[in-house]
Amino acid sequence: xxxxxxxxxGVSATMKTDTSPLMxxxxxxxxxxLSIFGANMSENVTVTNFxxxxxxxxxxxxxxxxxxxEVIQLILAIAGIIxxxxxxxxxxxxxxxxxxxxxxxxxxxxxDFLTSVFIIPHAQVKTLPDTVAxxxxxxxxxxxxxxxxxxxxxxxxxxTISIERLMAVRYPIIFKRFFTSRTTSLAIGGIxxxxxVINTVSFYIHYIFEGNCAxxxxxxxxxxxxxxxxxxSEYLVPVSVMILAYVFTIRTLRExxxxxxxxxxxxxxxKLFLVARRRVIEILFIVVxxxxxxxxxxxxxxxxxxxxxxxxxxxxxPLYRSFVVLAFVNSCANxxxxxxxxxxxxxALKELFRNVPSIRLQSVFAVIDETSNxxxxxxxxxxxSVDNTVV
Numbered sequence: 001x002x003x004x005x006x007x008x009x010g011v012s013a014t015m016k017t018d019t020s021p022l023m024x025x026x027x028x029x030x031x032x033x034l035s036i037f038g039a040n041m042s043e044n045v046t047v048t049n050f051x052x053x054x055x056x057x058x059x060x061x062x063x064x065x066x067x068x069x070e071v072i073q074l075i076l077a078i079a080g081i082i083x084x085x086x087x088x089x090x091x092x093x094x095x096x097x098x099x100x101x102x103x104x105x106x107x108x109x110x111x112d113f114l115t116s117v118f119i120i121p122h123a124q125v126k127t128l129p130d131t132v133a134x135x136x137x138x139x140x141x142x143x144x145x146x147x148x149x150x151x152x153x154x155x156x157x158x159x160t161i162s163i164e165r166l167m168a169v170r171y172p173i174i175f176k177r178f179f180t181s182r183t184t185s186l187a188i189g190g191i192x193x194x195x196x197v198i199n200t201v202s203f204y205i206h207y208i209f210e211g212n213c214a215x216x217x218x219x220x221x222x223x224x225x226x227x228x229x230x231x232x233s234e235y236l237v238p239v240s241v242m243i244l245a246y247v248f249t250i251r252t253l254r255e256x257x258x259x260x261x262x263x264x265x266x267x268x269x270x271k272l273f274l275v276a277r278r279r280v281i282e283i284l285f286i287v288v289x290x291x292x293x294x295x296x297x298x299x300x301x302x303x304x305x306x307x308x309x310x311x312x313x314x315x316x317x318p319l320y321r322s323f324v325v326l327a328f329v330n331s332c333a334n335x336x337x338x339x340x341x342x343x344x345x346x347x348a349l350k351e352l353f354r355n356v357p358s359i360r361l362q363s364v365f366a367v368i369d370e371t372s373n374x375x376x377x378x379x380x381x382x383x384x385s386v387d388n389t390v391v
Contacts, residue, residue: 057130057211061123069321070121073336077327080116083335084109090348100179101168105159105338106170107188111154112331113328118147127211136207138213145202151232152195154331158291159238162188165284169251201226221310227306235299242288249284283341287334294330298323 021380064070087109098106125142128134140146164184167175205226206215217223301323314320338345375380 006046023175033357056377059128060126061135062126063123064121066121067321069325071199072325073121073328076325076332077116077120080119080328080332083332084113084116086352087335087338088113090345090352093348093352098181099182100164100181101161103181103184104157104164104188107191108154108157108161111150111157112334114150115147115154115328118144118150121321121330125213127214128207128208129211134208138208142213143202143206143215145199148202149192149199150194151331152198154193155234155238155291155295156191156195158287159241160191160240162249162284162288166245166252167251171255192269198230221335224307227303231299231303235295239288239292242291246284271299279341283337286337286341290333290337291330294327294333296361298327351354 088106091106091109091295094102125137128137164175164179167179192265204216206213208214209216217226298320301310301314305312305314338348
């Protein structure tokens with residue numbers, strides 16, 4: 001993940017002169033670039049464009065260079081802020097109390113909104129004094145721990161939505177009992193707490209070294225542990241859960257659609273059920289695929305560096321910059337998916353721009369809840385207002 005490579009603006013090196021091979025622990029990041037240190041260093045040769053004069057330890061900043069990745073980051077940030085703001089406005093305008101799906105979608109939009117705010121390019125610190133305020137800056141702000149907390153919350157919320165949708169389809173009775181407004185809100189709160197705890201490691205591995213914000217691992221084993229831990233907790237497990245939930249949801253919807261088809265091909269509830277099934281499958285498929293496409297290169301790149309397969313300088317390469325930008329696309333992709341594939345969301349957007357109260361819509365995203373018992377007259381009425389042309 002890009003949590004290490006986000007702030008690299010140049011490369012400076014202090015290289016050992018002995019012939020022993022460089023280990024991954026011989027590297028650490030500073031706010032001025034990439035530094036290389038030997039564990040058995042007896043003599044150092046400075047390879048740098050900076051002067052050897054002692055730099056006064058004061059706050060100084062590196063201005064934004066507006067490289068191509070920073071320009072794209074700004075565009076993605078603006079798109080994410082606008083898109084996710086619209087999602088939250090649409091959901092909170094619904095007159096009826098939010099269902100579990102709407103609540104989780106609102107939580108996802110909030111996490112993506114904060115991520116979009118945090119990825120706005122800004123000047124990076126170059127030098128700073130060793131004070132309490134400076135230490136906090138390095139460990140919290142410069143480390144981007146707040147940004148990664150919101151990204152982590154977004155990933156876990158998306159995973160929870162997959163589970164919630166599966167429960168709504170496969171176990172509707174259990175779903176109605178446990179996925180209440182209160183439990184859903186508690187789940188979102190728990191997701192943020194877990195995300196914050198996971199990212200406290202940034203507070204430990206970031207510190208001030210010789211007037212710079214530095215990143216260092218105490219041992220090579222700890223470095224590998226951190227890389228594997230983040231890869232498993234923030235990518236492998238969520239992706240596996242989402243894929244499995246998606247597969248079981250499709251299977252359940254197909255199993256429940258077959259009895260209707262066998263009984264009466266012309267039954268209105270069955271037709272509406274099939275339409276809703278296709279829409280739900282499509283939305284889940286798109287969300288999961290977009291997430292995997294956006295995050296896979298970045299996650300595997302981060303894992304390869306932290307376990308020592310690839311050199312640490314990879315974090316400053318154009319290729320890895322591309323991985324970071326691609327990962328940030330995910331923060332603004334979901335509102336586009338909703339607008340393209342959810343007719344209720346499009347209707348709510350129209351009402352928002354026209355400043356018309358959302359009276360018709362009882363829920364924006366809860367389609368599966370209604371279709372799981374689609375034989376009732378009430379649910380048929382609800383589904384009959386859905387725009388079927390999008391599927």
